[in-house]
Amino acid sequence: MLQAALRSGAAHRRAVFEVFARHLPGGRRYGVVAGTGRVLDELDGFRFGEEELTYLRENQVVDDATLAFLADYRFSGNICGYREGDLYFPASPIMVVEGTFAEAVLLETIALSILNHDCAIASAASRMANAAGARPLIEMGSRRTHERAAVAAARAAYIAGFASTSNLMAGRLYGVPTAGTAAHAFTLLHDSERAAFEAQIATLGPETTLLVDTYDVAEAVRTAVELAGPKLGAVRIDSGDLAAAAQEVREQLDSLGAFNTRILVTSDLDEYAIAALAAAPVDGYGVGTSLVTGSGVPTAALVYKLVARETATGKLEPVAKRSVGKPSRGGRKDAYRLMDEAGHADTELITTGGVAPEGGIPLLHELVRDGVVVGREPVSAARARHAQAVATLPQDALHLGRGYAAIPTEFA
Amino acid sequence: MLQAALRSGAAHRRAVFEVFARHLPGGRRYGVVAGTGRVLDELDGFRFGEEELTYLRENQVVDDATLAFLADYRFSGNICGYREGDLYFPASPIMVVEGTFAEAVLLETIALSILNHDCAIASAASRMANAAGARPLIEMGSRRTHERAAVAAARAAYIAGFASTSNLMAGRLYGVPTAGTAAHAFTLLHDSERAAFEAQIATLGPETTLLVDTYDVAEAVRTAVELAGPKLGAVRIDSGDLAAAAQEVREQLDSLGAFNTRILVTSDLDEYAIAALAAAPVDGYGVGTSLVTGSGVPTAALVYKLVARETATGKLEPVAKRSVGKPSRGGRKDAYRLMDEAGHADTELITTGGVAPEGGIPLLHELVRDGVVVGREPVSAARARHAQAVATLPQDALHLGRGYAAIPTEFA
Incomplete structure (x- = not known):
């Protein structure tokens, strides 16, 4: 893709990609945003080094022009997104990546891998925390998942309400309290x-x-x-x-x-x-296997879709595919959460017009500006945000049974 | 555990740990051994460096004696196991770790994390390969799982019969053919x-x-x-x-x-x-989500259990817990696959007596001797072994429905 787009010239067109879920798998009532901080950490080091370039060259995976592009690659665009620990619903644009097509398309796999994994774990963990009430939960699942996924799972679980983890690396890297x-x-x-x-x-x-x-x-x-x-x-x-x-x-x-x-x-x-x-x-629960495997939903079904791109005349234009059963919705979006009079979440409003609804809480925040990470925050902030966000949900959203999204998504 | 065992002196007792599955989750008919090579790779670098020790010290996770032990840690014992790509059944001792308790117990999480993940993926991949027959399968699931798990999943899928992967890092690290x-x-x-x-x-x-x-x-x-x-x-x-x-x-x-x-x-x-x-x-299939999430069975239910330990008098003695519903079987084991006259796998025989059954194929092979890895092999060897092993299964083992293990496990 990259090689062909470099050759056709389209690679340098401005593009907007959006990370969102078409649905909440497993009949979940809400999703939990997690992994954003890890995406930002990875972005800082996302380069193609000698080992990678040598592999690509020797195996003729890409041509010389593409190798040259990759050797100089660093993301210079903008990223905004939902904050970590916040909730999301179908179509919520939890991350929006804007840059040239070439630089933005290369982030698809790392962004989706992290968000699909971490959101799935956090979404399961949040349900467990709701079920446990005031009793503390210890994350003990490292032995049941990939050795690096285990560290990320401990981090996601902590954001979503777990009290501690038996994974000491999560303690060292992210400050998650440890227990065993x-x-x-x-x-x-x-x-x-x-x-x-x-x-x-x-x-x-x-x-x-x-x-x-x-x-x-x-x-x-x-x-x-x-x-x-x-x-x-x-x-x-x-x-x-x-x-x-x-x-x-x-x-x-x-x-x-x-x-x-x-x-x-x-x-x-x-x-x-x-x-x-x-x-x-x-007095407390230790949870392993079902936490690190997302309790039946091991991946969050998030996709990374091109929603707008520059035309030959330099205008940013909405685009959308029409594949059967998997359509996408074109255009760069904003997102707001509308609250009812009692302070409960009422509607997830997705707009393309750029006009903010009265009283709506803006959900997209700046994470990366011109390639520089500006949205980093401690894991504890995400954890506090999640507790607050869950408290705004209507009571029935906490039921464990399968159902529809707790609040409707509307488009304006 | 380590700190208490170091203080009681029991940490230095000889111990034998065994990795096995009590059952094959999801009604699978057979399991596929994968990850062994990754365990050996990790073992080489399994040390506690300054960052780890500083974290443990500053957070008072362990005492000074334990810190000193960890600073000098390197595994000096022996490991044997089933070869990668081979099949396993309930109770098959797919990895046997022998050393002092202290040095062997520290390997539990890394060994189980790798084997639980990789065996789960390979076991799902093998079923997909059986279903696909001669049509090639491309692994395309990187975006649906943790970013590092994705690389391991591509490796496991290749061992179990996939033709290629879209994960270029798996190509670079393990020589898996790439496609996209x-x-x-x-x-x-x-x-x-x-x-x-x-x-x-x-x-x-x-x-x-x-x-x-x-x-x-x-x-x-x-x-x-x-x-x-x-x-x-x-x-x-x-x-x-x-x-x-x-x-x-x-x-x-x-x-x-x-x-x-x-x-x-x-x-x-x-x-x-x-x-x-x-x-x-x-003419070909690209498989993503269900491959990297183990198609409903994201973890292989493998456990790491102490089966023998040195007594105060220096004798190696079998041990087993008696927990309700989760008993273990004490003693160091050998394992053999018995074949019928037609050359089909007939019985998984687990012995503790040390006497090899006539005509039984020995399943345990030396992987680590006195801390030195001796059992490394290319991924292509595991892939070839898996194809051969599947061909020895009785025909009904390839049915996709839920069932019992394809061959019985017997103890002698």
Whole structure:
């Protein structure tokens, strides 16, 4: 594409690409914007180095003119987008990339890869956080997804309401709080469960979390409180009927005077399992597989479409394909969220006219100006924004069942 | 865990960890081993550098003794495993890691992350390859998954039978053949579809693949053959009823004398959609989303479990947890595939006794000896092995419906 467009000359035409979702897969009620900060991080280093150019040359992937273009490549255009942590709905233009066709088209894969992954994880995480209410969620899914995706998943989950992650690289790179517990291997390594608990308490203190389901839960809880005393921080249950087990363990802990010892549950939890445990005496959830795989929706169905391009006469003109079932809507857009009198989100308004609706909250913000990143912000800001945004949704948007988008998208 | 085990002294006990799947998720009939080579690549660089140590120290994640251990960390143990491209079944010990507890437990996350991702993708890809038969599959899913997972997915898909990938980094890093087509944006960029086709043919020749569904398929095909002549390489259809569209386009191409112009179809294909197109005049498939998300099974459910450890008296002893519904099977294992008289796979035999069954094919091969990687091989070897392994399966193992493992796992 790039080579042909360079040769035809069209590569240098001004172009506007838009990232949006035609629908919210899995019957989700809203999407969560995540990954924007990672796109900006990647953009800074998005260059073609010697290794890449040598590969392309030696394998004759592109011609010399294209190689020369790539050697000098750096994005010099503008990007605006929804802020990270905000919500999105069908057709919301969550990122708008403007530059020459050549420089903007090269960003398609990196922008979509990051946004499709991170938005999918954050959208699942937000549902889990809604289901968990005030109880904290620990992200523990690193072992169930690609090693780098794991770090991004921990970041996205934190934005969408998780309290912490067991992924230390996410702690180091993004400041996500970290937490963890022992595995069964730690207990099995020692000559007895008692010896394992003693070793853990000796180094981490009685406030630690002990894993109690390696052999017999009741016996493990008895040993745990005997060794750590009533100041034992928490116990983790990772198998069985979690609601029943939590109830039994709570009664046992209370009978042993360990009233403040918390109960953490893990074991293939998703938002439905978390909701089903709402009445159980559970103090926190560790979530792995279903978080990092988007709980049934591992990718956000976001696309990157050309919506306007310069004509031969230098005018920016809307364009749209007409493919059956997959049409696109031409023209550069603005987006606003309209609120009702009670302060709840009411409508996602997409405009092409450039006139801002009265009282509408503008959703597009400047991220990159003339190739320079201007929209960077800490992950904590995205996390705070998400909590605020979810609070503006109508109550029924938080139901876990499949449904339509929580608010309608309208075009003006 | 590490800190407590270092303090209790148990960290230095010899330990054996095993990677296996308790079941094949999604009713799959067999799993495909992929990622082994990536685990070996990562192992070479698996160190804790200044940045990591500073983070751990400043955030008081671990104590000084643990920091000192991590600063000197390098794996010095042994790893054996199934070879990449081979098949696996429930309980198959696809990787066995032996070292001190401390050095082996640190590999859990990286080993599982890689294997859970890559095996999931390869297992889905193998089903798609079976469904496609002799027709080539192009991997085109980079935009639908995490940016690094995309590269690993292209590698896994190639091992499991895909012909090529649109991910150029997979080409550069792993030698996967690359292929690609133009996007709708390329057509929209130009003043007309004709101008776009002319530009593409001018630089890539008539053997290129033209995308024909941006506006009107029949008109696009007419224009394409008019411009490229009957030597036009291929057309791509990306929307609509693909079987019907392929039939119409085939008839049109033939009527225009373009008998050898191939038809490539794309548009949310999975193994079922591919199978449903078997009777349609399709010459190749481009597969994206469903490949990189494991076609409904985004993670392989592999676990990393301690199966043996040194006792206080220096003896290696089997260990197993007894958690409800998630028991493990203690002891270091060997694995063999037993074949029937016709040369078909018959039984996956897992032994702990050390005696090889007569005629059984040994499945565990040495990968790392005393910390040094000895089992590296080119991706092409894994690809060839997979083709051979699939050919040994009983015919019904290739059915796409949900079912049990294609051959039983037995323990001796």
